Amino acid sequence: MTVELRNVANPATAPDTIARPLDWQDQALCARPDADPDWWAADGKTTDATRAVQWCHACPVRQQCLEDAMRREGNAREHHRQGVWGGLTPFGRRALYVARKQADAA
Template sequence: MTALLDWQSDGLCAQTDPVLFFPDPGSQARPAKQICHGCPVRPECLHHALTNGERYGVWGVTSERERRRLTTPTTTTAGGPS
């Protein structure tokens, strides 16, 4: 069993079934995100996910796809936005 980070024990997810935060591919992440919206450690959770490259699950109200968008550099084309 891994030790929890200081903030994790304060997360609402710690009081909820963890399966909810790791939905099957194609399943809705909305139920987990609704819990996240009221969580007092949401910023720490998102920071952890981005810093540690968490590839799976809902972290800090973001899905895997949303975190990829946050970390993937955007490219601009000539004449496009700078």
């Protein structure tokens, strides 16, 4: 199948108008240049994890981030979850998963 472009001055600079499922990541505070990527890689109760959680709580896309992590991780145990996502450590996300499952069963 051939696609013909019409009325586009320069296709290389045409705006991308296709919605992407992870567009929220562009708005995340952790994507800012002054955010240290090591903060979000931290697990457990470390200074880096604490700093990441603080940034997450001010993030405009915290909920999208958390839901994406919950969807990806599914029913994984704590030791199979990594980093801080949506303001929660691996332990916090596992606890949220368990709480949601118990609420669904009730």
